[in-house]
Amino acid sequence: MTLRLQDVKKRFGSFTAVDSLSLTVPEGEMFGMLGANGAGKTTTFRMILGLIDQSGGTLTWKGKRISYDSSHLVGYLPEERGLYPKMKVSEQLVYLGRLRGMKKTEVLRELDGWLEKFHVPEYKHKKVDELSKGNQQKIQFIAAVIHRPELLILDEPFSGLDPVNVELLKNAVIELRERGTTIVFSSHRMEHVEELCEYLCILQRGTPVVNGKLKEIKGSYGRKKLLIEASFSLEFLQDVPGVTRASFFSGGAKLEVEREETAEEIYSLLSGRGFVRKFLLEEPSLNDIFIEKAGAAYE
Amino acid sequence: MQPMNKFFIILFHTFFTKLKSKSFIVSTLITAVIIVGIANIDRIFEAFESGGAADRTVSVVEEGDQGFADRIRTEAEALGISTDDAGGLTPGEAEEMISNGDLEAALIVSADASGLPQAVYKAPSIADERTAETLRQAVQTVKEEVAASRIGIDEQTLEQVYAPVNFTAEAVSDTARSQEELDQARFLVNALVVVIYFSVLAYGNMIAMEVAAEKTSRVMEILVSSVSPVKQMFAKIFGIALLGITQYILIITVGLISVAGNAERGGYTEVIAAEIPVGLLVYAFIFFLLGYLFYATISAVLGSLVSRTEEVNIVITPLTLIVVVAFLISMFGINAPESPIITGTSYIPFFTPMVMFLRVGMTDLPVWELAAGMGIMVISIVLLALAGARIYKGGVLMYGKVSSIKDIRQALAISKKEQ
Numbered sequence: 118m119t120l121r122l123q124d125v126k127k128r129f130g131s132f133t134a135v136d137s138l139s140l141t142v143p144e145g146e147m148f149g150m151l152g153a154n155g156a157g158k159t160t161t162f163r164m165i166l167g168l169i170d171q172s173g174g175t176l177t178w179k180g181k182r183i184s185y186d187s188s189h190l191v192g193y194l195p196e197e198r199g200l201y202p203k204m205k206v207s208e209q210l211v212y213l214g215r216l217r218g219m220k221k222t223e224v225l226r227e228l229d230g231w232l233e234k235f236h237v238p239e240y241k242h243k244k245v246d247e248l249s250k251g252n253q254q255k256i257q258f259i260a261a262v263i264h265r266p267e268l269l270i271l272d273e274p275f276s277g278l279d280p281v282n283v284e285l286l287k288n289a290v291i292e293l294r295e296r297g298t299t300i301v302f303s304s305h306r307m308e309h310v311e312e313l314c315e316y317l318c319i320l321q322r323g324t325p326v327v328n329g330k331l332k333e334i335k336g337s338y339g340r341k342k343l344l345i346e347a348s349f350s351l352e353f354l355q356d357v358p359g360v361t362r363a364s365f366f367s368g369g370a371k372l373e374v375e376r377e378e379t380a381e382e383i384y385s386l387l388s389g390r391g392f393v394r395k396f397l398l399e400e401p402s403l404n405d406i407f408i409e410k411a412g413a414a415y416e
Numbered sequence: 417m418q419p420m421n422k423f424f425i426i427l428f429h430t431f432f433t434k435l436k437s438k439s440f441i442v443s444t445l446i447t448a449v450i451i452v453g454i455a456n457i458d459r460i461f462e463a464f465e466s467g468g469a470a471d472r473t474v475s476v477v478e479e480g481d482q483g484f485a486d487r488i489r490t491e492a493e494a495l496g497i498s499t500d501d502a503g504g505l506t507p508g509e510a511e512e513m514i515s516n517g518d519l520e521a522a523l524i525v526s527a528d529a530s531g532l533p534q535a536v537y538k539a540p541s542i543a544d545e546r547t548a549e550t551l552r553q554a555v556q557t558v559k560e561e562v563a564a565s566r567i568g569i570d571e572q573t574l575e576q577v578y579a580p581v582n583f584t585a586e587a588v589s590d591t592a593r594s595q596e597e598l599d600q601a602r603f604l605v606n607a608l609v610v611v612i613y614f615s616v617l618a619y620g621n622m623i624a625m626e627v628a629a630e631k632t633s634r635v636m637e638i639l640v641s642s643v644s645p646v647k648q649m650f651a652k653i654f655g656i657a658l659l660g661i662t663q664y665i666l667i668i669t670v671g672l673i674s675v676a677g678n679a680e681r682g683g684y685t686e687v688i689a690a691e692i693p694v695g696l697l698v699y700a701f702i703f704f705l706l707g708y709l710f711y712a713t714i715s716a717v718l719g720s721l722v723s724r725t726e727e728v729n730i731v732i733t734p735l736t737l738i739v740v741v742a743f744l745i746s747m748f749g750i751n752a753p754e755s756p757i758i759t760g761t762s763y764i765p766f767f768t769p770m771v772m773f774l775r776v777g778m779t780d781l782p783v784w785e786l787a788a789g790m791g792i793m794v795i796s797i798v799l800l801a802l803a804g805a806r807i808y809k810g811g812v813l814m815y816g817k818v819s820s821i822k823d824i825r826q827a828l829a830i831s832k833k834e835q
Contacts, residue, residue: 166641168813185644193641199634215425216642260638 119143120165120268120299125174127160127323134160135323138174142301142316147294149310150303151407152320158303159196161320162270165301166193178268189218192266196273196303198257202246206256209245210263217264224263231259235285251282258286262293269293271302275309287313307403317403319410326410335400342405343372343380346395347387357383369395422643423651430626430655435662444663448670455674472520472539472547477502477510479526484533484558488525491554497547499523514538523551533559598778601696602750605777608700609750609770611664613743616707616769619660620715620739621732626652627719627812628728636812645812646805649720653712660708699776706793707769711735713797717804720811721827738766746770753778762789765796 120142127135135157142148150158163169165176167183176182183191201209207228214224232238235255245253254277262269274290275283290313294300304310310317311331319327327334340361345351346369354370355363359379364371374380380398387393434440453460474492476499478485489499502510502522513519521539528534535555537548564574584595627649630636639648718731745767749758753775762771762785772789775781810827 163813168637168640169810185642185647188642191641193638195634195637195641197634197637199637201630201635202633212425212429213638213642216422216639218421 119179120148120301121175121177122161122165123175125161125164125176126172127157127164127169128172133323135164135171135320138318138320138323138325140316140318140325140328142299144179144299145294145297146316147290147300147302147314149314149317150301150320151307151310151317151403152303155322156320157323158320159272160323162193162272162301162303165270166191183268189264190267192217192261192264192269194258194261194269194271194274196276198250198254200245200253200257200260203244205242205244206248207241210256210260213260214263217266219264227263227265228259231263234289235259251278254278255282255286258289262289262298265296265298267297267299269298269300271300273304274302275304275306283309307407311403319407321410327406331403334406335403338401338406340401340405341374341377341380342399342401343374343383344395344397344399345370345372345383345387345393347391347393349391354383354386357386423647426643426648426651427655427658430652431658431662434622434656434659440659440663444666447663447667451667451671452674455671455677472544473498473500474521474523474537474547474551475500475502475505475510475519476523476525477505477507479507479524482527482531482533484525484527484562487558487561488523488533488535488551488554491557492551495550495554497550497554511538514540521547523555525555532562600693601777604693604696604700605774606750608696608777609743609746609774612700612704612707612770612773613739615660615664615704616711617736617739619656619708620711620735621728622659623652623656623712624715624719624728624732625725626656627716628722628725631720631722631812632724640812645720645809649713649716649805649808650801653709653716656712657705657708696777699773702790703769703773706790706797709797710765710769710793710800711739713800713804717800717807717811720808721814723814742767742770746774749774750778763792765792768793 122138122140125135125138126133138157138161140148150161152158160169164171165178165183167185178187178190181187204212207225210228211221211224214227215221219227228241229238232241237252237255240248240252240256245256248256258271258274261271271290275286278286287309290300290302302313314331316330317327317334318325318329345354348368351370352365354360354372357379359375359382360372361375362373372383374383377398384396387396474497476485476489476492485501489501492499505513505522507522507524510519510522510524514522517540521537524536524538525533526535533555535551537551539547542548560574561571564571630639643651714735715732718735719728722728722731742761745758745761749755749771752758758771758775761767762775768789772786776786807827814827
């Protein structure tokens with residue numbers, strides 16, 4: 118009972134946009150899709166939604182290909198935001214909601230709840246082009262979730278928002294997951310993915326370079342960061358086998374170690390030499406993994 | 417969750433949004449005003465004639481005593497000019513009184529060298545040509561009568577000479593149209609071809625703009641994730657068709673009401689209102705619908721290829737030119753509906769709606785030819801819809817500069833299933 122992509126390919130003429138992409142998102146989980154611009158995220162989303170057909174492989178939600186018959190089960194926030202500029206917020210959502218199989222009264226009831234949640238109930242009767250970009254994005258988000266979809270696809274949901282609104286939207290996303298919605302979203306921002314997602318995938322030129330559970334990815338990545346602050350010189354640690362990178366500052370050192378055992382070894386080497394103010398072994402950040410795997414210049 | 421529902425949601429959304437739009441309301445109102453105007457054209461002329469210079473009373477002054485003045489007055493009164501006898505004024509006195517404002521206008525009648533009437537019209541201003549022209553006619557008539565009686569022709573004979581000749585052309589074949597029918601048909605075909613021409617252009621363009629506007633505002637991507645592009649495309653096409661029909665019903669209703677009002681007063685429109693051939697109107701409706709569906713499908717596809725509404729005109733111009741050519745062919749064809757060019761072009765889908773309609777209206781068209789024309793249209797529409805749907809599906813997700821042919825290929829590549 119999941120979203121499952123198996124060996125999915127998409128070619129546009131001679132250009133391969135997505136290649137051998139397989140992934141599984143358990144129901145009720147949040148999945149992060151990372152990748153530089155043009156890595157194939159939007160194409161993948163469009164294939165999941167059935168907007169374009171795959172060149173190979175299968176994409177299923179609960180065992181079936183998503184089609185227009187199941188569009189009421191799916192919510193989509195496209196990367197390129199857009200609503201009817203001259204239509205009032207309420208008319209707009211009634212139209213879009215009805216196209217997702219809702220009744221007008223249901224739409225209006227849900228809409229009031231959402232506008233309240235985003236602290237903008239006064240926008241109900243305003244035209245979209247009278248709203249600021251950030252507020253248009255809130256309306257767009259409501260349009261994607263108003264019909265209580267089982268599967269929600271958010272393409273760059275937080276881009277272009279100020280920190281307060283990012284927080285607002287992030288909380289809404291978390292709330293939706295708690296309600297049982299399966300969510301797939303893409304982002305440039307590692308910290309959002311790290312914070313929200315249990316599962317993730319990093320796409321590079323259409324191919325997944327990292328794919329799986331966040332903890333396992335970090336665990337299997339092996340390399341860890343070690344931060345030491347001490348009252349004595351730490352330069353000798355440079356030569357300890359297993360230390361792949363070392364940089365020093367006054368009163369401390371930042372090291373990169375191959376595995377946890379190396380850190381244990383360093384710990385024992387330090388004892389008796391003086392006062393150690395800090396000894397911190399850190400998991401690699403997603404950003405580190407991404408930069409290494411995707412090798413792309415970032416933001 | 418009936419898929420049919422969504423079709424109608426979009427159809428009525430398109431219909432009502434357009435119905436409430438300013439451009440629709442304004443264009444319908446303007447057309448209605450024009451229709452009312454045409455139906456009441458005689459009343460409008462009357463309104464112009466009454467009041468001002470046209471109401472002047474003309475005093476007819478005669479130099480000499482040939483008795484022309486009374487005869488001219490009789491003729492002028494018959495033509496709607498009010499006159500009086502000048503009460504024995506001399507021309508000089510009359511002119512003075514006009515400049516004083518004591519007299520409105522004067523016609524000074526005298527005899528020329530050969531004893532025939534001649535006249536000078538004097539008024540404060542001669543800007544009102546109609547009065548002068550009418551008086552000229554009256555003097556002319558009297559002059560002809562005088563001249564004719566001199567050579568012994570009586571009035572009745574003169575009338576017979578001037579009566580219009582009796583000339584009609586009659587077709588010998590049983591089913592061929594009579595002259596009268598043809599005249600009426602020519603008038604109606606002309607009018608309806610113009611209507612088909614304008615509506616195909618206007619509503620086709622509306623579709624392309626509608627599609628492009630949804631792409632410009634990027635709302636398209638949300639729409640295509642809810643409803644299949646093909647369903648959207650046809651819902652829009654039928655929504656606009658409904659709009660067009662509504663507009664025509666409104667305009668025709670206004671037209672019929674004013675014609676009926678006019679007929680009561682015995683206006684000239686009675687002639688047109690008397691016997692409208694229902695069959696021809698039905699054909700006009702069918703060909704309007706077929707033509708609209710054909711051109712609207714092409715327009716929708718073209719609209720799906722551009723990213724911004726400003727670019728719609730670039731891609732739609734070739735189509736507009738084809739419609740203009742179709743219109744020109746039918747305008748020529750009205751006077752030669754049986755020429756081989758007309759027969760040939762009536763089977764080319766781009767031209768069929770107007771040219772085949774013209775043939776139905778103007779010639780004695782065998783049923784099979786009519787059916788063939790309609791069949792060709794239906795088949796073309798289905799084929800276009802199938803091809804168009806695939807281009808449209810890719811086109812709506814495509815953004816960038818337009819270069820038509822290449823874009824069509826790219827759009828097809830996006831919507832392609834397997835390589």
